[in-house]
Amino acid sequence: MPVIFGVFGRKEVPQAEFVEKLKNLKSQMKVLNDYLKDKHFLVGENLTIADVVVAGQLTVLFQTVFDAGYRRAIPSLTDWFERIMSLPSVIRRMGHVRMTEKPFKAFDKNAKPEPVKAAAGKKTPAAKKDDEVDEDDLFGDDDDDAEAAKKAAMAAKAGAKKKKKEVIAMSLVMLEVKPVDDQTNLDDLAQRIYKNIT
Numbered sequence: 001m002p003v004i005f006g007v008f009g010r011k012e013v014p015q016a017e018f019v020e021k022l023k024n025l026k027s028q029m030k031v032l033n034d035y036l037k038d039k040h041f042l043v044g045e046n047l048t049i050a051d052v053v054v055a056g057q058l059t060v061l062f063q064t065v066f067d068a069g070y071r072r073a074i075p076s077l078t079d080w081f082e083r084i085m086s087l088p089s090v091i092r093r094m095g096h097v098r099m100t101e102k103p104f105k106a107f108d109k110n111a112k113p114e115p116v117k118a119a120a121g122k123k124t125p126a127a128k129k130d131d132e133v134d135e136d137d138l139f140g141d142d143d144d145d146a147e148a149a150k151k152a153a154m155a156a157k158a159g160a161k162k163k164k165k166e167v168i169a170m171s172l173v174m175l176e177v178k179p180v181d182d183q184t185n186l187d188d189l190a191q192r193i194y195k196n197i198t
Contacts, residue, residue, distance in 0.1 A: 018106035022065060029066075033074040040083065047087065055084040059097055067103040 013021070032054075036042070042050040062071075062081060071078045084090060085097045177193065179186060 013106050015106050025061070025065075026070065029074055029077060033077040036076040036080045039076075040080070042080075047084070051080075051084055052090075055081060055090075059085075059094070062099045063097065064100055064104040066099065068099075068101050070103070071099065 041047055042054060058081060066074075085094070175193075175197070177189065179189065
């Protein structure tokens with residue numbers, strides 16, 4: 001648990017202790033990996049509660065500290081984990097579990113966040129904001145209101161030109177008529193139905 005607490009900052013874990021605990025955890029995962037060689041499940045040939053419990057405990061680790069490079073070192077464990085997480089019943093409960101590509105480090109409250117780099121050809125959020133007109137701006141200047149009024153007037157004119165044909169809603173009602181017994185005259189019954197029901 002110190003590794004998970006350290007990743008999420010729930011408990012401040014010194015970097016050296018974090019590395020040591022992670023190394024210990026990874027050595028335990030190698031033991032589990034060796035056990036799972038040539039096996040599909042932990043116990044027997046079918047999914048058991050052991051698979052569910054262990055996979056549930058390892059989910060956060062696969063999502064945070066077991067990166068792609070480390071997963072190549074534990075192929076049997078990784079295959080087993082992916083097999084469990086791809087079962088429809090597990091997906092219904094947990095959703096699709098995505099494993100991390102880069103390992104998380106111990107949370108450092110003094111670290112400064114790295115600036116977000118814009119991808120090539122994409123604008124930064126600040127640049128996008130300058131280019132766009134904020135439609136939810138409740139206290140914008142009057143120029144925006146005048147422009148909005150013009151657009152509304154143009155839309156109303158276009159709507160007046162395109163009057164759609166009115167559609168009359170109709171329903172189809174089916175009645176199932178069953179005679180009380182075999183003595184009922186169905187021809188007389190049909191005439192009464194057509195005469196009385198409109």
